[in-house]
Amino acid sequence: MNHAPKLLAGLIALAFLTGFTTSDSKLNDRQRALHALNRLAFGPRPGEVDVIMKTGVDTWIEQQLHPEGIPDRAVEARVAALPTMMLSNAQIVKTYYEPVLLARKQANAEAKNGDVDKKDVRRELMRDVPANQRPQVVMNELVAQRILRAAESDRQLNEVMVDFWMNHFNVFSGKGIDRFLLTSYERDVIRPHIWGRFEDLLMATAKSPAMLFYLDNARSMAAPENRPAMQQQRGFGGRFGFGRRAMMQRPQFQGKEGGLNENYAREIMELHTLGVDAGYTQKDVTELARVLTGWSISRERDGSGEGAAFVFRPQMHDAGTKTVLGIRFAPGGGIEEGERMIHVLAHQPATAHRIAYKLCQRLVADEPPPALVDRVAKKFLATDGDLRQTVRAVIESPEFWDPASYRAKVKSPFEYTISAVRAVNAQITDPAPIARALQQIGEPLYGAQPPTGYSDKADVWINTGALMNRLNFALSLASNKLPGVHGDVVALIPAGQAADASHSVEALALALTGGNLTEETRNTIKSRIVERKAPSEDPWDNTQLPTVAGLILGSPEFQRQ
């Protein structure tokens, strides 16, 4: 029996499934501009496709790859107006977290003396805290700057990559004090490093209080028998960083010893670098955890600074012999052991492949072509993990520009909401309704609980409930029902083109999507909205336009990029 035809059919079907049937045809100039704006930006603003066609798509991409050369004063001024944006971790903790701690302490004390309820006391005390010093201000402002920058920044590719790397090195705002540490994490750890070397980015995250707290490394310490001999005394535990403090102050833990925590060691290999199938073992995880003991968070009373910063604590570090991935560390080492391992991890072929795969999945296709991933991984290795050159290798690939990639990806909730806001040229005075919509559609910012972050694949995002919420968001946005997010769809159509129903739909579709709707979608909109009026009524008026815009923003075409 001949299996060849069956095999061939299977391969063709597979190519379809993965979205890749290489095609001889090419994207035209308008499609190229739109594709670039959809993938390398959060979608076009009205008229932007034409602007970029005039500049030249390649020129625009070159500018986007060098965001530092793009003046972005308007949005930076808006961000600077948010008070927490300029504060250090320690300042944020002092201003926004200490009132919480104080209230908690006082509530506990009062509850001990009388029959008052702790929670009531705490609530009462928090009510006295001025609104602009409440703890939620920190996350509200952080969410606000992300939305404002994604929607309004001229450094669009930069914002796309911030989204990518914040997700790759995910930190969940709902874990303990991380909601106070994420501001600095994004500003000082992620943003400055996303166009540099991967190793530097990885190292910055490894030394960030946000990550050290999120994945428990701040409190990981050597088993007692492996601690430096002189340090084996009671009582020093209370001076350890953040993570440990709260616990050590509880009476049941006073004077007890801490120990190893392998959470971060596992995730840095599984998620941040090598990937789960790279062949490392449970033993490697445990040994790497030992290497990383002592990487912790400083406190003000350490005396070396204002606190809530990275600190290496030699007295918590495992002084024994360790072997990770075949690399042996002799007794008596310190912080340089972890730094060496991070260097090693950053340069592994498996790491290059994983980063390449994820970048291609984000920018090209849910199931990126293996040949492309290999080429991008090679570029990563050849350039010492230069992220600008790695991203460039993706963008300049034939696969990126292949018609099979065009509108082949479904937008994530963040991409969808922001692209809709941009499409109607909305003026955002309050980003909160957009943040709420993101929650409903399934991607609350800084809200991914597991260290994997959010998925970049359509089938995760597209489900019944989420789709309904997308459509409802589109309708609310287009009809100006989101307070603080103001768009004027009527103004998007050049005068004279809205006189007649058919032309209005076409003009609005072009303005909102920068491209064409399918004929089916166009006809549906016309038949449902425009032609449902009786002939005796006025044939067409502009009051229909918001509904038409809502239908366009909810259309299948607009779900795609």
Added chain:
Amino acid sequence: MIDRRIFLKSSGLALVGGSLLPNVFVKMANAATTKGSKTLVAIFQRGAVDGLNVIVPFGEKAYYDARPTIAVPRPGVEGGAIDLDGFFGLHPSLASLTPYFKDHSAAFVHAVGSPDATRSHFDAQDFMESGTPGVKSTEDGFLSRAVGMKKETPVSPLRAVALSPALPRILAGSAGAVAMTNLSQFGIRGAANVSSGFESMYAEAVAGTLGGTAKESFEAARILKSADPQKLQPENGAVYPNGPLGNSLRQIAQLIKSNVGLEVAFADVSGWDTHAGEGGAQGQLANNLRNFSDAIAAFTRDLGSRMGDVVLVTMSEFGRTVRENGNRGTDHGHANVMLLLGGGVKGGKVYGKWPGLSSQQLYENRDLAITTDFRDVFSELLTKQLAVPSLKSVFPGYDTSPSKWKGILA
């Protein structure tokens, strides 16, 4: 108000010790209210709950040796476990579930899990939800495949519902499950022509994920609109605790009561990844367990006699290390515990062979060993509760023969 029948049965059971009486819900099964249609409610505890502190093996000294600061004390002392059978005890935070164990409507399976050795949350959840441990290429979830095996017509678009913002892996697939977080917000807010506009737009052009999803969405929205389940108040004095799980279970109960054809409901609840400061009888895990227990107890009470046609089952991707770590927490382990509750459950028992906790009995010298594959539990459950005709494609390559079942269901 307490459901009188449950109350009488429970108190009667308490008097005779309960050992001879069957599950209190069995006699209520097929009550007119549910029209005899059965529902499976699956709860995923994401993050790997510490099963050894849920169902505590207080009869093992090794348990106390391994956990100097986070062990749950033996029954009879303050904060002690609630004795189930002289060897196992419930965490005291699960007090609200105790009556159901005592009246034989709740059972536990211990040392159960997915045989793959991974300690990655992501992989382990993936394997458990795909139903194919060790095989990453499986595209759909096993509950979706199970529901899809039933060839009923007409198929309700609400036969498989996940109370979550994204469709979980376990329900991904061609069975067309629905994901939602809020019943009352499900549907297009706008004039009828807008909704129908969207519907035909998606019906016309779109193949693949978007098109199929859209079709199911609009059908489900229509049914929900006419059934209006969100108007139903909790019954029998049930009070759901605040929090995502209570919220999910309250709505699942509404769907069950509305007879919209719900066969599989899914909810997940996170916060179990207790690497640090886990606590014993009190603390982080204790607080999470209390909310978990109270939500399930409220659900059971709310459904009352309808519970005769419902089985609730819990799962978690893996267990946690037997020994506590340096931060009074536990790291990623292996075997775990499952709860089954509802009509047909032969409860009042902790099922599964106990592998022991002494060093040489542990999996890789650190974790509780697996003696029951989670697929054995689900094979029995899917067959007996949902009448899934064949398990071959539900758990491909796995021996699902009834001889391996634990006999947890009647």
